[in-house]
Amino acid sequence: MTFRDQIQREVFLREPPQRIVSLVPSQTELLYDLGLEDRVVGITKFCVHPFHFRSLKTVVGGTKQVKADKIRELQPDIILCNKEENTREIVSALEEIAPVHVSDIYTIDDALELIGQYGEMFSCRTDASRIAQKIRFRLQDFQQYIKDKPVLKTAYFIWRNPWMVAGKNTFIDYLLTLNRFQNIYADKDRYPVVELRKMRLEGDPDLVFLSSEPYPFKDEHAFEVGRFTHHAKTVFVDGEMFSWYGSRLVKAFDYFKRLRDRLED
Structure with missing residues (x-):
């Protein structure tokens, strides 16, 4: 075969x-x-x-x-x-x-x-x-759920020292777009290193996501990032839901709904 x-x-x-x-x-x-x-x-x-x-x-x-x-x-x-x-x-x-x-x-x-x-x-x-x-x-059910939700400018961090984010040509960026989260680093390829002090100039996000993997972000890191945003809400997110592409997707869409509902509270 x-x-x-x-x-x-x-x-x-x-x-x-x-x-x-x-x-x-x-x-x-x-x-x-x-x-x-x-x-x-x-x-x-x-x-x-x-x-x-x-x-x-x-x-x-x-x-x-x-x-x-x-x-x-x-x-x-x-x-x-x-x-x-x-x-x-x-x-x-x-x-x-x-x-x-x-x-x-x-x-x-x-x-x-x-x-x-x-x-x-x-x-x-x-x-x-x-x-x-x-x-x-x-997926079909989620597309109906998300279609009228507002688009929110978002930065998705995966690493610290150096600070790294998900850019274009990644499964993470694809799922962010599906969730109507506009990736402010979508003009950068793959997983670029970024400077926190330039975050406002590069997109001034509404949301900053700190992924649970591969870096173990903690509260002090959320505070550190928050110093360089104008109005963004910093949120810890489940990295497996945004980057695992096998059977994990069966569970991902319910997670995305809960995340969006939490953001709207």
């Missing part, structure tokens, strides 16, 4: 993989929700869902630094990567061990395509279709 991944590489599989290594947290969660728990043999230290995987599966490193020897020992049939999470060098090295599938996600359509690909590769089409249908239904 030959599949084409999301960066248009051919992935050849003799049969549906029975031993899977996942190097992407959101894809690990998706595998579990597809009923593939018993086939997952290796994960990263950032694969926190489902929680019990950490004690049952072999941790093979992070997303940017993996332990190839550990992966080799697991004798995987396939290794799952992501263009943003894992480097080209990692993908090339791991291809010496097993077939590597690389996802590349910018939109919900991309996420649905990935779910469909997993359904085909792992022979779990029914479960993949069920998850995809749930996402489509909740």
Whole structure:
């Protein structure tokens, strides 16, 4: 069987993989929700869902630094990567061990395509279709909910020292737009470093979001950012809901509704 991944590489599989290594947290969660728990043999230290995987599966490193020897020992049939999470060098090295599938996600359509690909590769089409249908239904419902909400200028911070935000060409920016949050850094590519003192000049946001991942923002950081805004409300948000693109999307739209309702109180 030959599949084409999301960066248009051919992935050849003799049969549906029975031993899977996942190097992407959101894809690990998706595998579990597809009923593939018993086939997952290796994960990263950032694969926190489902929680019990950490004690049952072999941790093979992070997303940017993996332990190839550990992966080799697991004798995987396939290794799952992501263009943003894992480097080209990692993908090339791991291809010496097993077939590597690389996802590349910018939109919900991309996420649905990935779910469909997993359904085909792992022979779990029914479960993949069920998850995809749930996402489509909740997306349609959310679009009706959000269509008349005001557009709010927003800055979405992911890191401190240096301060970094989500810019264009990211799944986060796509979801911000879907939520009618106008990203003031949408003119900057990917995850740019920004200066807090210039935030008013670069967009003067109504909202400043401090993501729960990858940086553990605290109250003092919200105060620090607040010194450089004119009128913005600083809000801690669940980074998994804004950046995880697998089955987490089933839960994301209800979270977005609660977030918008909270902002309007």
